[in-house]
Amino acid sequence: MKNVMLLTLGALALSACTVAVRPGVSVTASSSNLIADLQPDRGEGSTYFVGERVRFRFTTRASGYVTLVSLDPDGYGNVLVRDTYVPAGTTLFPRPSDAFTFDLTPPRGVQRVRAIFTTNRATAQIVFSGRYDQNGWRTYTDTYLQPVGASQRDVAETFFTIR
Template identity: 40%
Template sequence: MRFLGLLFGLLLLVGCAPQVGIGEKERQAWGLQPIIGEFAPDRGEGGKYRLGDRVFLSFTLSQPGYVTLVTMDVDGTTVVLERNVQLPAGRHTFPLATDRNAQGQAAYLVVPPLGPSRFRLLYTNVPVANRELFRGRLSNEAFNQHTQAYLSAAEVRDVAETWMEAVR
């Protein structure tokens, strides 16, 4: 009986984790190429962060291009954190070391709501001008539709996704 309770609890936790990653079906339909690698927050995928903590996201690019970083909170609120940042091939971390504010190094701070937040990194070989995408609250389906519309402007494109969790 105790084992069944533990198993149920584990299954419940797994069910609460965000569905991240782009499936093979989407990769083919969206015409993605393997350009982005090793995309994760500094505490690893699914890492826990307290409100006010800083989050850094690292990734690699196999070729130069433009990247856009979008986050989606558990309530569906979507925000573009970086747009059309031109980067060379290699290892990178957002925010970039060159991103400064009055306090010094820029950082992404964890804010409410509590729970999982998804981060989607979009790669294109050309800058994308559509600023109307990724605004407001989106369903998973709408998030994917916005991603597809964004990528359609480029011949060479890729997407990577990761997540972290805001806790008390």
């Protein structure tokens, strides 16, 4: 098994995780403005070392459902959290009630994390695990959101570096 965001014995191994929107990174735009903030616990663009744990601060203006997906430096995409209910306000992931942690593993480099938020449960059954280029990852996000009305969805992305 690969060391990429791997759920094993209660710990989710996150390989190279950089989350932030940088030049050349595009995210599906939304005019709904439902997501107020998404960033790793040390702040966007921060540095973590292999073996450390990362948490994500996610803030919304409405209650709804969030899916967090990561894109590792080597192009592998993984689901961190799928279709999980969150109240309006700030939620830290993993939550204290979650039976997993986000432990960082190689590959080293910039890790991107994308939050896909909908006010109603998403109906698309999309698999986010696999290897993607920028266009493929964007296509999967768009396909996941397609059945949801534009005013009921939002996407945000962040990044950090794994050393």
